[in-house]
Amino acid sequence: MSKGMHLSFDFSLVLESNLKSGDGMSSAAMKAGIRRARTAAKVTEARHTAGQVGFPDLPFKLEEAKAIGRMAAALRKKYSHMLVLGIGGSALGTKAIIEGIGAGARKGMAVHVADNVDPDFFFPLLRSLPMEKTVVVAISKSGTTAETNSQLALAMDALKKVNPKGWRDQLVLITDPKTGVFRKLATDDGIAALSVPPNVGGRFSVLTPVGLLPLAAAGFSIDRLLDGAAWMEAMFRGVPGDDNPVIKAAAVYAHYMVENPKSVQLWFTYGQGLDRVAEWWQQLWGESLGKKRPGGVSVGQTPARAVGVTDQHSQVQLFQDGPADKVYTFVKWMEGREKGKVPKATFSPDMAMLGNRPLRDLFEAEFQGTIGALWDAGRPIVRLEVGERDERHLGAFLHFWMWVTAIVGDILGVDAFDQPGVEKGKKISRALMGEKGTEAVRTAFDRKSAKRMRDEIHLEERESGNDDSE
Ligand code: PA5
Numbered sequence: 001m002s003k004g005m006h007l008s009f010d011f012s013l014v015l016e017s018n019l020k021s022g023d024g025m026s027s028a029a030m031k032a033g034i035r036r037a038r039t040a041a042k043v044t045e046a047r048h049t050a051g052q053v054g055f056p057d058l059p060f061k062l063e064e065a066k067a068i069g070r071m072a073a074a075l076r077k078k079y080s081h082m083l084v085l086g087i088g089g090s091a092l093g094t095k096a097i098i099e100g101i102g103a104g105a106r107k108g109m110a111v112h113v114a115d116n117v118d119p120d121f122f123f124p125l126l127r128s129l130p131m132e133k134t135v136v137v138a139i140s141k142s143g144t145t146a147e148t149n150s151q152l153a154l155a156m157d158a159l160k161k162v163n164p165k166g167w168r169d170q171l172v173l174i175t176d177p178k179t180g181v182f183r184k185l186a187t188d189d190g191i192a193a194l195s196v197p198p199n200v201g202g203r204f205s206v207l208t209p210v211g212l213l214p215l216a217a218a219g220f221s222i223d224r225l226l227d228g229a230a231w232m233e234a235m236f237r238g239v240p241g242d243d244n245p246v247i248k249a250a251a252v253y254a255h256y257m258v259e260n261p262k263s264v265q266l267w268f269t270y271g272q273g274l275d276r277v278a279e280w281w282q283q284l285w286g287e288s289l290g291k292k293r294p295g296g297v298s299v300g301q302t303p304a305r306a307v308g309v310t311d312q313h314s315q316v317q318l319f320q321d322g323p324a325d326k327v328y329t330f331v332k333w334m335e336g337r338e339k340g341k342v343p344k345a346t347f348s349p350d351m352a353m354l355g356n357r358p359l360r361d362l363f364e365a366e367f368q369g370t371i372g373a374l375w376d377a378g379r380p381i382v383r384l385e386v387g388e389r390d391e392r393h394l395g396a397f398l399h400f401w402m403w404v405t406a407i408v409g410d411i412l413g414v415d416a417f418d419q420p421g422v423e424k425g426k427k428i429s430r431a432l433m434g435e436k437g438t439e440a441v442r443t444a445f446d447r448k449s450a451k452r453m454r455d456e457i458h459l460e461e462r463e464s465g466n467d468d469s470e
Contacts, residue, residue: 005231006334006387007396009245013371013381014252014327021378023324025255033251034241040254040410041247041403053417054199055402058207059229059395065222068194068209071172072216076109079135079170082217083126084113085151086139086210088283088422089202090174091115093211093398096280097225098218100273101389108219109135117147126154131162135217137172139210141196143180146430174209201417203284204402207395221391228395236403246400250407252382256327257289257301257412262380264326265301266319270308270367271333273389278305278331281401287422288405291414299412301327308332309366316370320377327380330371334385336360 016024025033047053075082084094091113098111114125136155140148159167168191175182177195186193194209205211207229212222236246256262265285267278282303290300304326306315319326342362344355354362374381386393409416428445431438 004387005228005392005396007245007393007400008334008383008385008387009249010383010385011248011252013375013383014255019375019378019380023260023378023380025252025260025380029255029259030251033255034247036411037247037250037254037407038241040250041407043410044403044406044416052199053406054197055204055207055406056233058197058200059226059233059399061207062223062226064209065212065226068212069216069222071192071194072213075135075172075217079133080109081129081134082109082111082214083129083134083136083155084111084139084214085136085148085155086113086174087115087145087147088287089205090139090141090145090148090210092203092276092280092283093206094214096277096398097206097211097215097220097391097394099276100394101220101391102273103218105389106219109217111214111218113214114151117150122151122154126158129158131158131170134159135170135172137174137214138182139174139196140180140182141176141202141205141210143175143182144430145426146433149181172213174213201419203280203287204417206280206398224391225395228392228397229399231392232396232399232403236400246403246407249382249400249404250411253301253327253404254408254411256380257299257408262325262327263302264304265329266304266306266326267329267331268306268308268311268370269331270363271331271336271386271389274331274333275305275307277394277397280398284401284405287419288416289409289412289414290421291412293413299414308370309363312366312370316373319379320373324379327382328374329382329384330367331384331386332367333389334387336363337389 011030012018014025015030016022016026018024044053048056084091092115094111095113095115098113103111112125112129114122116122136152136159138148138152138155143149156167156171159170163170168189171191173182173186173191173193174196175186175193176198177183178198183193185191194213196205196208196210200208202210207226212225215225216222232246236244239245241247253265256265267281269275269278282305285301285303290298290302292298306319308330319328339358339360341356341358342354345351371381371383384397386397406416427438427441431441431445434442
């Protein structure tokens with residue numbers, strides 16, 4: 001079990017006694033919220049016991065992690081680069097951990113996560129890689145994601161060019177253990193394949209081979225990642241309601257979705273790499289909770305992000321004086337890495353207080369100052385601080401958010417683990433590309449968009465200097 005963990009969860013600035021704006025929670029609301037969260041958590045707990053929800057088990061799959069570690073070590077001996085193909089839950093967790101901790105902080109393969117099919121992004125990336133020294137890891141739980149399929153086809157072509165006979169050895173597929181085209185490809189072509197547990201959905205899958213293989217290849221300690229998540233699982237199971245950060249966070253965020261609805265939760269991140277963690281959370285929060293309840297009522301909260309200090313100079317004005325439609329989550333590394341000082345400068349006497357002090361003092365002051373300004377404006381604020389930029393802390397932090405999301409889903413009365421809207425979008429895209437048997441989807445979409453086209457304005461300047469033909 002993990003030692004030396006330090007995470008801080010501060011809910012004091014959602015309390016009305018501290019906010020005094022009418023937008024805070026009374027102590028009675030907090031107590032009731034905690035009771036409700038405790039009761040609601042039983043829904044996910046029961047689904048976990050029944051084997052329908054698998055993410056709580058992931059921190060304890062140590063044998064599987066060892067095997068993945070061995071596979072990554074073997075790949076590292078042979079290849080210098082790994083190209084990860086995948087999107088959404090098949091990509092964002094890996095990016096969050098690599099950039100959260102910092103790719104340069106560990107020694108391993110150069111891992112590139114390609115989570116976009118924009119040709120202006122993907123082709124240059126593919127051309128930049130030394131394919132003979134690159135292993136391609138294609139990740140799709142369903143195997144039906146058009147983006148990942150097209151990337152895989154392109155990457156396979158590139159591999160075949162440099163290694164016509166042995167290209168299969170340079171490929172790993174991560175997919176559902178039974179269904180899906182990737183599984184068939186693995187079986188038919190004898191390509192190495194790892195499984196995503198059927199009871200773990202994309203955005204909850206960073207601690208499965210989806211995240212573990214690329215992270216181990218990049219030199220990150222997947223043991224410590226799992227250890228941190230196990231620590232959080234134990235906290236959640238063992239600590240009583242009032243002091244349980246998961247339950248308390250679920251109580252607070254549910255309050256700002258049910259009793260005092262805020263349409264936006266904004267993460268203001270202070271610390272290198274945390275914006276990628278925010279991106280992972282955005283998918284988790286948005287896709288898990290933005291749903292229609294049985295009966296058709298829509299629920300959810302738009303997850304938004306801002307980067308400190310950069311966005312202080314672009315968005316804080318709005319946050320302070322604009323609509324009171326947000327709950328704010330400030331997320332920060334407790335201590336950063338760099339200790340450098342600002343030299344004493346004579347060119348700016350008014351700024352003399354900066355001289356000979358760590359630049360971090362200014363960063364801290366900006367963090368405190370922004371919170372102070374929003375507090376002064378009566379905005380509800382949660383403050384979360386993560387002790388270290390390492391695997392244990394991020395493992396714990398991500399696991400914390402998975403539980404909070406699941407419980408808020410239980411409170412809202414939606415299934416946090418499905419994504420019917422995403423599936424619908426995927427279906428339309430595939431139909432537009434001409435997938436067999438989807439004529440009806442295509443026709444319905446064409447009819448709707450034909451109507452929309454009539455409202456479009458196109459601005460176009462013709463290049464010809466001679467307009468006589470008109
Ligand atoms: O969380 C989810 O389930 C989705 O965001 C998926 O991760 C995403 O759509 C990619 O799906 P797949 O892994 O099946 O290609």
